[in-house]
Amino acid sequence: MDPSVNKKIIDGNSIARSILQNLVQEIAKFKPLQPGLTFIRAGNDPPSVFYVNRKQKVAAEIGIRSAVHLFEEKVSERQLLQTIDKCNNDPSTNGILVQMPLPPHLNQQFILNSIHPHKDVDGFNAVNLGKLCKEDDSGFIPCTPAGIFELLKASNVKVEGAHIVILGRSLIVGKPLALLLCQNKPSANATVTLCHSKTHGLESILKSADIIVAAIGKALFLKGNMVKDNVVVIDVGITRVNDPAHPKGYSILGDVDFNQVIQHASKITPVPGGVGPMTITMLMKNTFQAFKNQLSLKS
Numbered sequence: 639m640d641p642s643v644n645k646k647i648i649d650g651n652s653i654a655r656s657i658l659q660n661l662v663q664e665i666a667k668f669k670p671l672q673p674g675l676t677f678i679r680a681g682n683d684p685p686s687v688f689y690v691n692r693k694q695k696v697a698a699e700i701g702i703r704s705a706v707h708l709f710e711e712k713v714s715e716r717q718l719l720q721t722i723d724k725c726n727n728d729p730s731t732n733g734i735l736v737q738m739p740l741p742p743h744l745n746q747q748f749i750l751n752s753i754h755p756h757k758d759v760d761g762f763n764a765v766n767l768g769k770l771c772k773e774d775d776s777g778f779i780p781c782t783p784a785g786i787f788e789l790l791k792a793s794n795v796k797v798e799g800a801h802i803v804i805l806g807r808s809l810i811v812g813k814p815l816a817l818l819l820c821q822n823k824p825s826a827n828a829t830v831t832l833c834h835s836k837t838h839g840l841e842s843i844l845k846s847a848d849i850i851v852a853a854i855g856k857a858l859f860l861k862g863n864m865v866k867d868n869v870v871v872i873d874v875g876i877t878r879v880n881d882p883a884h885p886k887g888y889s890i891l892g893d894v895d896f897n898q899v900i901q902h903a904s905k906i907t908p909v910p911g912g913v914g915p916m917t918i919t920m921l922m923k924n925t926f927q928a929f930k931n932q933l934s935l936k937s
């Protein structure tokens with residue numbers, strides 16, 4: 639690849655690796671104690687199976703114990719709540735992650751709110767989201783927004799004063815990211831425009847963005863002619879498309895038409911290898927934080 643193009647790429651794998659290496663050392667200082675992370679997965683949605691396996695693998699690599707509770711697709715809310723309750727009361731579990739999406743008959747918010755806020759390492763419990771809203775740093779920040787924030791920081795992208803356009807207002811990416819970026823702190827202080835499918839005038843909004851975060855789940859949506867020169871682009875999207883030429887039979891595409899947008903961008907994340915590794919890394923960071931918090935509560 640042309641070295642000038644290469645310089646524009648924000649390498650999420652490498653940034654994640656350096657955070658994980660640091661975590662390995664920090665976690666080792668507590669031996670023989672180890673942080674514990676429990677996953678709860680319902681059904682056999684292939685991406686969910688993949689993500690839980692991947693998160694368990696990274697946890698094992700850095701010294702975090704993990705366990706999984708598996709349920710059938712038709713699991714009742716009561717069964718899940720009972721398991722969460724057990725995990726809430728189990729001192730060997732420091733963090734609990736309910737893998738999304740849950741089967742549609744389950745009330746997602748109700749289940750997420752049943753996780754004890756001290757063990758809510760995914761940060762989706764109403765208490766932790768409330769703390770984010772109130773700029774109270776004692777809560778857990780959802781992993782993908784936290785990962786994006788770290789990517790921007792590690793790439794020396796100036797957030798303060800920037801106009802950041804976020805495409806997508808979901809509870810796991812867009813909304814918490816908007817809250818994080820507009821916090822009244824020197825590391826944040828951005829002017830955020832949060833867009834969704836009903837936004838009018840998206841083209842002119844995008845053209846005025848210094849930073850664009852695309853999180854809509856529509857492959858190759860953002861084109862080169864939709865951005866201004868020197869924009870920073872963070873691509874959160876993950877869409878699987880059939881690809882017989884690929885050994886796995888599918889390819890992963892982001893929300894950004896990378897080959898077009900990189901011509902205009904000053905920095906850009908690839909898919910894969912951008913936001914994805916950071917999401918997992920932030921989960922590990924939150925789990926270690928939960929472990930330390932719970933140890934200090936005991937002493």
Ligand code: NAP
Pocket residue numbers: 782805806807808809810811812833834835836837853854855856874875876877913914915917
């Ligand atoms: P989601 O819950 O489906 O939300 C999509 C959002 O995009 C909605 O707010 C929707 O608007 C908005 N949207 C859809 N089409 C739009 C358009 N044409 N213009 C503007 N906004 C539009 O998705 P999500 O869970 O946030 O995930 C988004 C993508 O990120 C997916 O591909 C997902 O796989 C990926 N993801 C990646 C990571 C990672 O670690 N890399 C983590 C989480 C998610 P309405 O609200 O009006 O419907």
